[in-house]
Amino acid sequence: MKVIRLLGLIALSIFYTGAGIYHFLKPGVYMNMMPDYLPYHLELVYISGVAEAMGGIGLLIPQTRRIAAWGLIALLVAVFPANVNMLTRTLSEGESAFHVPVWVLVVRLPLQL
Numbered sequence: 001m002k003v004i005r006l007l008g009l010i011a012l013s014i015f016y017t018g019a020g021i022y023h024f025l026k027p028g029v030y031m032n033m034m035p036d037y038l039p040y041h042l043e044l045v046y047i048s049g050v051a052e053a054m055g056g057i058g059l060l061i062p063q064t065r066r067i068a069a070w071g072l073i074a075l076l077v078a079v080f081p082a083n084v085n086m087l088t089r090t091l092s093e094g095e096s097a098f099h100v101p102v103w104v105l106v107v108r109l110p111l112q113l
Helices: 005-027 027-033 041-059 065-093 103-113
Strands: none
Touching: 005 027, 005 041, 027 041, 027 065, 041 065, 065 103
16 A cells, blocks of 8 residues: 555544544534434434544455445535535624634535535
């Protein structure tokens, strides 16, 4: 395996595993992002946190790397509405809604896809 690819896998693993753990440390951050039409906000935050952490760890294991990558792609699709919700709420309420600049939220959407 090339060094660049290995470093990329490690970086992605750290990012996704850390983000997944953060769901449990600060669930309110993620609950605030949830669109109102979705039920069970806290449960969905925890489920997505487990999926994100497992995907991050799975990237490091050759036997699970492919399924972990596809799982993370599915997770990114599933949480896309929450990120759109963040942007629309920020545009209507101002940056104080999430303490994230609008430009970051705008740039994040196509990167997530």
